[in-house]
Amino acid sequence: MPKVIYTEPDMNKKVKFDRGEMDERIVVIYVSADTPRDGETSTKREETADTAPNNGPGDQHSAFTPTQTRYNNLTKERDQLQTRYNNLTKERDQLQTSYNNLTKERDQLQTRYNNLTKERDQLQTSYINLTEERDQLQTSYNNLTKEKGNIQSSIVRRDGDTLTPVCTSSLLRRTWEESRQDCLERGADLVIINSRDEQTLLFSLHLTAWIGLTDSVTEGTWKWVDGTSLATGYWGAGQPNNSGLFYGQEDCVEIYYEQDDPVKTWNDDKCGTNHNWICEKAMYWYAKQPDNAGPTGDEDCAEIHEDQSPLKSWNDMSCDSKLNWICEKVF
Structure with a gap:
């Protein structure tokens, strides 16, 4: 607490202030009548060696203002840097998320690409297989068309002045009776061979095929399907011999192309054997x-x-x- 000291002032004495732990004192100086100073009383704040440890607010503010300002500026700058750091961290995390998403999308696209590539390869393989199958079918179709042409084509033979188309089948095999029935359904019959030229022509077909000759009615009596008897035969060596697995049952005749002489190719065989056959349809053209x-x-x-x-x-x-x-x- 301030103390009031009453004393005569020594105007020549110097006052030294030590800013240690000092008590604050208020000195009231009364000036005598002999030395009046405009009739005024002066009051002075004096700090002694044991005055209070803290200076006045004004003095402390004056002493620490630059440091405080630097501190405040650094704090502000630190806060700004912290804010920038936080923003950059957030931006980095966003970029990392975008990167992860893009990586995931890239992987998905790569998977889709791989799947499409695999599907394309499978389709290419299927295409190649289908192309090969188509070509095989085309070849089969061409062969069947050619075969159909063979069946339906007119292989012309001369019977006197009559031209007779002959139909053949090299694709199917049937018994003698089934073969004849097929010919009849076509408006024809199994072929009747009346000349050497006709025999040679039919041999050139390179078929083992039924012809319209049988002795099924009377053994040893060979007749054509039109009821006429055989006049000239083109039997192979030792034929007919009626010597099949079951003796006495070779009652129908085939033309057998695996022979050297085209006019020695006939063989008697069991009528139930499956062979190709040759149909003949008579036509009545004049010369x-x-x-x-x-x-x-x-x-x-x-x-x-x-x-x-x-x-x-x-x-x-x-x-x-x-x-x-x-x-x-x-x-």
Whole structure:
């Protein structure tokens, strides 16, 4: 607590202040009447050696203002750096998340790419397989078309002045009776061989095939399917011998192409054996017909010509020609 000291002032005395632990004193100086200073009383704050340890607020602020300012600035700068650090950390985490997401998306795209590549390869393999299968089917189709052509084509033989188309089948094999039934369904019958030229022509087909000759009615009496008896035969060596596994049952005739002499190829065989067969359909063209000899080469229809013999009366003509006609109704 401040102490009040009353004394005569010594104006020549110097006062020294030591800023240690000091008590604050208030000195009241009364000036005598002999030395008045404008009639005023002065009051002075004095700090002694044992005054209070803290200076006045004004003095402390003056002494520490630069340091405090630096401290405050550094604190502010630290806070700003901390904020920037936090922002960068947050941005880094966001970038890391984006990177992870992109990596995951890349892996998914890679997986999809691999799957599509695998699927493409499988489709390519399927395409190649289907292409090969298509080519095989095309080859089979071509072969069947050729076979069909062989079955339906006209292999022409000459029987006197009559041209007779012959149908063959090298794809299917049937018994003699089944083969004949197939021919009958085509409006034909098993082939009848009446000449050496016809025998040679049929041998050139390179088929082991049934022909229309049998002795199933009377053993040893060979007849054609039209009921006529065999006149000239083209038997292989030692044939017919009727010497199959079951003796006495070789009643039908095949033409056997694995022979050296084309006019020695017939063999009697069991009628129940499956072979190819050759059909023959008789046609009744008169001499040199069909000739397609019209002015435009379009003689695509046939007529019966009354001025010819009954079995040699067909003639090809233009389908635009105006003629009589004959109808048939199937019952």
